[in-house]
Amino acid sequence: MIQGFLDYITDPANWSGAEGIANRIVQHLGYTFLSLLIAAVIAFPIGLLIGHTRRGAFLAINTVNAWRALPTLGLLTLIVLLIGIGKVPVIIALVVLGIPPILASTYAGVSGVDPATIDAARGMGMTGREILTKVEIPIALPLIISGLRSATLQIVSTATVAAYVALGGLGRYVIDGLSLRDFPQMLTGAVLVAVLAIVLDLIFAAIGRYAVSAGLTGRRRRNTDTKTSTAPAPAGV
Amino acid sequence: MSWIGDNTGLIWTQLGQHIYLSLIPMVLGLLISVPLGYVATRFSWLANPLVALGGVLYSLPSIALFIVLPAIIGTKVLSQANIIIALTIYAVSLLIRNVIDGLRSVPEDVLQAAVSVGYGTLRRVVTIDLPIAVPVIFTGLRVVTVANISMVSVGAIIGVGGLGQLFTLGFQQDFLTPIVVGVVLSLALALIADILLVGLQRLLTPWARAVAPVKEVLR
Numbered sequence: 416m417i418q419g420f421l422d423y424i425t426d427p428a429n430w431s432g433a434e435g436i437a438n439r440i441v442q443h444l445g446y447t448f449l450s451l452l453i454a455a456v457i458a459f460p461i462g463l464l465i466g467h468t469r470r471g472a473f474l475a476i477n478t479v480n481a482w483r484a485l486p487t488l489g490l491l492t493l494i495v496l497l498i499g500i501g502k503v504p505v506i507i508a509l510v511v512l513g514i515p516p517i518l519a520s521t522y523a524g525v526s527g528v529d530p531a532t533i534d535a536a537r538g539m540g541m542t543g544r545e546i547l548t549k550v551e552i553p554i555a556l557p558l559i560i561s562g563l564r565s566a567t568l569q570i571v572s573t574a575t576v577a578a579y580v581a582l583g584g585l586g587r588y589v590i591d592g593l594s595l596r597d598f599p600q601m602l603t604g605a606v607l608v609a610v611l612a613i614v615l616d617l618i619f620a621a622i623g624r625y626a627v628s629a630g631l632t633g634r635r636r637r638n639t640d641t642k643t644s645t646a647p648a649p650a651g652v
Numbered sequence: 653m654s655w656i657g658d659n660t661g662l663i664w665t666q667l668g669q670h671i672y673l674s675l676i677p678m679v680l681g682l683l684i685s686v687p688l689g690y691v692a693t694r695f696s697w698l699a700n701p702l703v704a705l706g707g708v709l710y711s712l713p714s715i716a717l718f719i720v721l722p723a724i725i726g727t728k729v730l731s732q733a734n735i736i737i738a739l740t741i742y743a744v745s746l747l748i749r750n751v752i753d754g755l756r757s758v759p760e761d762v763l764q765a766a767v768s769v770g771y772g773t774l775r776r777v778v779t780i781d782l783p784i785a786v787p788v789i790f791t792g793l794r795v796v797t798v799a800n801i802s803m804v805s806v807g808a809i810i811g812v813g814g815l816g817q818l819f820t821l822g823f824q825q826d827f828l829t830p831i832v833v834g835v836v837l838s839l840a841l842a843l844i845a846d847i848l849l850v851g852l853q854r855l856l857t858p859w860a861r862a863v864a865p866v867k868e869v870l871r
Contacts, residue, residue, distance in 0.1 A: 416722070483795070483802065484802050484838070485802060485839065486804075486806075486835060487802065487805070488805045488808060488820075489805060489815075489819045489831055489835040489838060491819075492820075492831050493828070496826065496828055496831065568711050572713030572714060572715065575713050575715050576809065579809055579820075586715070589715060589809070593809070593810065601719050602720065605719035608715070608716045609712050609716040609717070612712055612713055612716075613711060613712070616707075
């Protein structure tokens with residue numbers, strides 16, 4: 416079984432062409448980033464608004480709880496039957512799954528900012544807009560990035576399942592391999608998707624490390640006697 | 653609607669399989685992560701690597717794990733053991749963090765009081781440490797249970813997916829009813845499981861009710 420997989424994945428013929436591994440990886444990343452971008456454009460402003468005004472929190476928390484319970488295959492088949500086969504319905508499903516984690520973590524990050532910090536910012540004469548962009552967003556950044564990471568992993572995973580409803584990408588190997596009883600091909604798809612997920616996860620961990628203000632992480636301390644508060648650890652997926 | 657009437661047998665069978673496929677991994681996950689988490693609090697150098705490994709395993713897409721497992725452990729490709737083992741892996745990778753955090757949240761003076769009145773290690777862990785850790789462990793258990801219930805459906809692609817079979821059936825026949833039934837039952841199952849876990853947590857921590865409600869933790 417493993418030998419068949421190694422033969423498949425090391426055969427240069429399986430890497431080139433429209434149905435080759437290289438192209439499938441590019442496709443998979445394409446679907447993932449497009450869906451993530453649309454989801455972020457929708458979810459981020461709403462999360463900021465709810466977090467900044469602290470209104471609608473109940474709705475935000477319950478949406479994310481319900482989202483976790485939503486069966487992805489059910490959502491995919493439902494949307495495809497309603498709209499039709501094609502890329503657009505699948506991207507819609509991926510966006511729907513990407514929105515809740517980004518929205519909830521943005522909300523949680525912004526609303527979790529210490530009220531004393533916001534009072535201090537206001538006392539210095541910052542406007543609401545300045546407080547949001549210069550205080551709340553930087554402090555919420557670790558959580559926002561962890562939400563983007565959850566959304567990405569969810570989308571990568573669901574994009575694989577979406578091959579069942581005729582999407583391209585790495586899931587094709589799984590679905591086509593299954594119908595041909597070609598296990599090495601299935602294993603190729605599965606391993607590549609797993610590697611892709613881990614690599615994206617590591618990239619987000621790196622972004623989380625370097626994008627967050629040094630004042631929050633204590634990465635670069637100017638005075639050793641200054642107590643630097645540690646940022647909340649990015650919660651797992 | 654007549655489809656539902658004609659297929660109650662099928663719906664019940666798949667619902668039963670769905671409950672079975674999501675419940676067993678939850679129980680197994682708890683049985684593995686509690687002792688493992690305890691070991692990690694005793695040998696604290698183990699805690700960070702275990703939590704990190706859990707994070708990596710949890711990031712693996714479920715469909716990938718369902719297919720990679722047979723190659724690693726030699727099960728049949730279309731066996732339901734793959735689903736159960738994969739979901740158990742997810743359960744342990746998520747619960748291990750909560751078990752470690754929960755056991756670490758036991759106050760030092762409580763531990764010392766227990767030892768000084770003569771509690772042995774096992775009795776102390778079972779009757780003192782674990783009950784105090786229950787709220788934190790249950791936060792993770794609720795996430796695991798709800799996530800597992802939704803992930804079981806993905807197994808339908810390889811032919812073992814409980815209510816997920818209704819999605820593949822509906823898709824192949826271009827017929828919405830089975831899909832809607834599957835989604836609704838899956839959501840209902842997750843909701844009921846969550847309510848039961850909240851109830852169980854209240855039963856296990858009667859002191860929390862007497863003082864103040866346990867603080868809800870987002871995620």
